[in-house]
Amino acid sequence: MPELPEVEIVCRNLNTILKPPFNIKSWIFFRRDLRFKIPKRALQQIIAVPIFAIKRRAKFILFESETGFFISHLGMTGAWRSEAKDWIRRKHDHVAFEYAPGQFLIYEDPRRFGFIEFIKKSEIEKRFKDFGAEPLASHTDFEVLTALFKKLQAPIKTALMNQKFLVGVGNIYASEILFRAGVSPLKKCSKVTRAQxxxxxxWTQFILKDAIEKGGSTINNYRNSYGETGSYQSKFFVYDLAGETCKNCNSKIKQIMQSGRSTFWCPRCQK
Ligand SMILES: [Zn+2]
Incomplete structure (x- = not known):
């Protein structure tokens, strides 16, 4: 599933391809039943009005216009790409819009866990009120975040992945961050020290930035908007490496289930 680095890369790709401001000239719908049904009527409201910014918030891509935002979530396998008119349609191309004469941006999503929604300008704050701090934003106060986390009884890995507190970190990067920080994923937040x-x-900031630079991580099928895979997976220390030797201490990397997700860690390096 795309996490912050992968969504950030797609967002940057789309800024390069679409060069805001631009107008959507028309929409084409092939299949509307994604995780939520595509709001066809609402999307017609943003035809022929300038879309002046494309931004990321958490793992969402926000296309901003005067009338409101159309928002894309990539789910597990969502991808946007640009094609000329009469492109050879792929089996899982679900939606497209014309952004320049004869040029289309197409949404492809084999597993259909992604979705598209439309949010009025006046409701955008409400839409994201339950989302936590942006790890790469300069205004994020990590002292405040530490105080918040110290109150939690959940294991640190589960809390790191909870979008209510900190956004954008999923299963892959949570495992990698905790390895580099030397903290056990099973440790309760309240027991994690200030120094930890x-x-x-x-390491959250370092790894997310590094992953963006390396084009993100491609485990199964992540591609950016040019169809390219990422390479950060070659830098993993623990994720998906159960039974392999720890690069730091030569013990075996372990795997357990935590809140329904696989956690990978080195019991000797992470306390
Ligand atoms: Zn180790």
Missing amino acids: FQKIWH
Whole structure:
């Protein structure tokens, strides 16, 4: 599933391809039953009005216009790409819009866990009120975040992935961050020390930025908007490496289930 780095890359790709401001000239719908039904009528409201920005918030891509935002979530396998008119349609192309004469941006999503929604300008704050801090934003106060996390009884890995507190970190990057910080994924937040939290926040920023630079991680099928895979998976220390030797201490990497997700860690390096 795309996490912050992969969504950020798609967002940057779309800014390069679409060069806001631009107008949507028309929509084409092939299949509307994604995770939620595509709001056809609402999307007609943003035809022929300038879309002046494409931004990321958490794992969402926001296309901003005077009338409101159309928002894309990539789910597990969503991807946007640009094609000229009369492109050879792929089996899982679900929606497209014309953004320049004869040029289309197409949404492809084999598993259909992604979705598209339309949010009025006046409701955008409400839409994201339950989402936490942006790990790469300069205004994020990590002291406040530490104080918040210290109150939690959940294991640190589960809390890191909870979008209510911190956004954009999913299963892959949570495992990698905790390895680099030397903190056990099973440790309760309340037991994690301030010094450990400082390391966690340091490595959160470092790893997310590094992953963006490496084009993200491609485990199964992540592609950017040019169809390219990422390469950050080659830098993993623990994720998906159960039974392999830890690069740091030579013990075996372990795997367990935590809140329904696989966690990978090195019991010797992570306390
Ligand atoms: Zn180790």
